[in-house]
Amino acid sequence: MLITLDDVTKSYVLGKQRVTILKNVSLSIAEGDFVGIMGRSGSGKSTLVNLIGFLDRQFSGEYYFEEKLVDQYTDDELSKIRNEHVGFVFQNFGLIEAMTVTENVELPLLYAGIANQTKTQLVLESLRRVGLEGLEKQSVKLLSGGQRQRVAIARAIVNQPKFIIADEPTGALDSKTSLEIMKLFRDLNINHGVTIILVTHDVNLMTYCSREIKVSDGEVSL
Amino acid sequence: MKISEVITNAYQALRQNTRRSLLTMIGIIIGISSVITILSLGRGFEMYTVRNLTTSNDKQVSVDIMFNPTDLTQFANSKMSYFSDVDLNFVRQVEGVNKVEYVKQSDNLLSVELNVRNKKITKSLGFSNFGVDKIEFGRQFRSEENNGHQKVVLISKDTAKDINQDLTKVIGTGIDIKGELYQVVGIYMGGSEGLFDTTPDIKVSKKTYQYYENNRDRPMQIKVIVTKDFKPSNVSKNVIKKLNNIGSSRNFGKYETFDMGALTDGIGKVLKMLTYFISGIAGISLFIAGVGVMNMMYTSVSERTKEIGVRRSVGARRRDIRNQFLAEGLMLTVSSGIIGYILGYLIALIISIMLPFRVSPDFFTISLTIIVTLIIGLVFSITPANMASKKDLVEILR
Numbered sequence: 001m002l003i004t005l006d007d008v009t010k011s012y013v014l015g016k017q018r019v020t021i022l023k024n025v026s027l028s029i030a031e032g033d034f035v036g037i038m039g040r041s042g043s044g045k046s047t048l049v050n051l052i053g054f055l056d057r058q059f060s061g062e063y064y065f066e067e068k069l070v071d072q073y074t075d076d077e078l079s080k081i082r083n084e085h086v087g088f089v090f091q092n093f094g095l096i097e098a099m100t101v102t103e104n105v106e107l108p109l110l111y112a113g114i115a116n117q118t119k120t121q122l123v124l125e126s127l128r129r130v131g132l133e134g135l136e137k138q139s140v141k142l143l144s145g146g147q148r149q150r151v152a153i154a155r156a157i158v159n160q161p162k163f164i165i166a167d168e169p170t171g172a173l174d175s176k177t178s179l180e181i182m183k184l185f186r187d188l189n190i191n192h193g194v195t196i197i198l199v200t201h202d203v204n205l206m207t208y209c210s211r212e213i214k215v216s217d218g219e220v221s222l
Numbered sequence: 223m224k225i226s227e228v229i230t231n232a233y234q235a236l237r238q239n240t241r242r243s244l245l246t247m248i249g250i251i252i253g254i255s256s257v258i259t260i261l262s263l264g265r266g267f268e269m270y271t272v273r274n275l276t277t278s279n280d281k282q283v284s285v286d287i288m289f290n291p292t293d294l295t296q297f298a299n300s301k302m303s304y305f306s307d308v309d310l311n312f313v314r315q316v317e318g319v320n321k322v323e324y325v326k327q328s329d330n331l332l333s334v335e336l337n338v339r340n341k342k343i344t345k346s347l348g349f350s351n352f353g354v355d356k357i358e359f360g361r362q363f364r365s366e367e368n369n370g371h372q373k374v375v376l377i378s379k380d381t382a383k384d385i386n387q388d389l390t391k392v393i394g395t396g397i398d399i400k401g402e403l404y405q406v407v408g409i410y411m412g413g414s415e416g417l418f419d420t421t422p423d424i425k426v427s428k429k430t431y432q433y434y435e436n437n438r439d440r441p442m443q444i445k446v447i448v449t450k451d452f453k454p455s456n457v458s459k460n461v462i463k464k465l466n467n468i469g470s471s472r473n474f475g476k477y478e479t480f481d482m483g484a485l486t487d488g489i490g491k492v493l494k495m496l497t498y499f500i501s502g503i504a505g506i507s508l509f510i511a512g513v514g515v516m517n518m519m520y521t522s523v524s525e526r527t528k529e530i531g532v533r534r535s536v537g538a539r540r541r542d543i544r545n546q547f548l549a550e551g552l553m554l555t556v557s558s559g560i561i562g563y564i565l566g567y568l569i570a571l572i573i574s575i576m577l578p579f580r581v582s583p584d585f586f587t588i589s590l591t592i593i594v595t596l597i598i599g600l601v602f603s604i605t606p607a608n609m610a611s612k613k614d615l616v617e618i619l620r
Contacts, residue, residue, distance in 0.1 A: 050616055050619070053535075055534075055535060055615045055616060055619060056615070056616045075539070075540060076539045076540070076541075079534070079537050079538060079539040079540075079542075080537065080539075082534075082535060082536065082537045083536065083537020083538075084537070088535045088536070090619070094528075094531075094532045094535070094619075095532070096529050096532060096533075098234070098235075098238045099234075107532075107533065107536050108536040108537055110223055110224075110227055111223055111533075111536065111537040111538050111539075111542060112537065113223065113224065155536065159537075
């Protein structure tokens with residue numbers, strides 16, 4: 001198993017009240033899966049994927065990544081794991097506006113310390129895969145929403161991660177562009193074997209997924 | 223992340239907000255350039271003063287030993303001289319002594335007292351570089367006068383005016399230099415008593431002067447040239463000890479030393495302290511500019527919270543984020559430091575055109591600039607950078 005969550009609970013104290021966001025969540029995701037995480041806003045699905053994506057380590061219960069307990073890793077080690085094994089695609093794209101397309105896409109490679117030549121090659125390859133050839137030097141500011149999300153996807157796949165977390169990737173896009181982005185995810189999943197964890201509240205997107213996980217009020221039903 | 227990437231990154235980030243970066247830099251530039259201007263001028267003046275105080279040109283380290291007589295009757299009428307050749311031989315045996323010689327008084331710039339119309343005036347005495355003085359009245363030395371030890375002098379226009387307002391009447395009069403009467407043959411330009419003018423008021427031929435001085439020779443001083451690697455103060459102490467024990471005049475006075483080096487050192491030190499003090503005051507502006515850097519870094523961090531989140535999510539460690547902001551702060555301060563140094567040096571250079579000395583860049587001020595700007599960059603960027611690196615990822619990405 002790539003990811004196994006065992007009895008994971010996430011809660012925090014707000015004023016005098018204890019708020020529980022995730023309640024005794026247990027699930028597992030295998031390599032090659034295209035998992036759709038469904039739920040209304042506020043159901044705790046974003047919290048769940050932040051946890052899966054090693055962004056949040058304040059929880060109780062056990063999380064195994066490739067059969068290893070995540071709890072044991074230090075913050076620096078988690079950064080390294082994110083860098084090597086996880087790709088993030090956010091609803092608001094998560095791009096650095098001041099930079100060009102290439103600079104955004106090569107960001108994970110910079111932190112991985114990859115040599116210049118390999119870096120350029122990897123960036124070009126991943127831009128080609130999302131269909132953005134020729135826009136390498138373009139400033140991100142001038143791109144359309146769909147193009148921006150493609151840049152984000154290119155950045156997510158550039159380090160050949162074990163899995164991609166896509167948190168509402170189509171939330172800010174029109175339906176035609178959404179369709180293109182979803183097709184791109186499916187292509188990555190089927191033809192390149194990339195594990196994808198898709199978070200959405202849109203039932204229509206479930207057709208692309210091979211598995212579905214429903215989250216409501218912090219509880220998971222498979 | 224590689225250093226080169228960190229640097230390009232920092233440069234790009236600063237370029238993003240050119241106006242803000244430049245304004246912050248101006249503060250540092252003003253601070254650094256004012257410190258450098260003062261330091262450069264101060265050091266130039268210090269070197270100039272010390273150089274003028276040390277008249278001797280030889281590179282060797284020497285100490286002068288004097289004799290201070292208590293019983294003057296012993297030395298009256300040339301019965302005895304303060305130092306004898308035997309004494310010199312004793313001194314030669316002292317460890318660390320390379321060479322001993324009588325001090326020829328004529329080696330130094332002297333001052334003489336002239337009696338003019340029942341008034342005593344002090345004038346400086348120097349040697350004429352044969353033939354180069356610009357003569358306004360009268361004439362140059364003739365070579366036969368030089369070779370024949372004729373007692374003739376040239377005097378400056380100012381000195382001549384002190385003697386007689388009518389300059390033509392001064393030519394041919396005699397002036398008393400150490401008991402010898404010298405005849406004025408020429409009046410030269412210059413000698414105005416400007417602060418930095420070292421032209422002597424009276425010039426004699428070196429050959430003539432030495433001839434008459436050494437004839438009635440009774441050396442008051444000896445010069446001990448110290449062997450390399452020996453401490454001059456120790457050597458002079460030993461020499462004085464020995465002379466006080468077995469010196470020929472030991473029963474009639476005391477042997478002492480007058481350390482010119484200590485005097486110039488002292489003056490140099492005072493000037494240096496003064497320079498540092500004023501520079502310190504100028505340095506306060508650097509501190510204020512540093513607070514400006516901190517302010518800018520805080521603004522920058524809070525503006526770029528999203529960027530920090532994105533970088534962290536793609537694998538930047540906390541220390542990568544901290545280094546990124548530190549690099550920005552350092553680049554800002556160090557580049558302002560370099561600009562400030564050049565500016566400050568140019569200002570000092572322009573000011574020094576009106577002064578009798580020139581400033582020159584030196585290793586000390588350059589390294590001071592780099593160190594000070596590095597420290598300012600580090601001190602005032604570290605807290606904003608740490609704040610950036612400690613931001614909670616989940617908070618940012620919400």
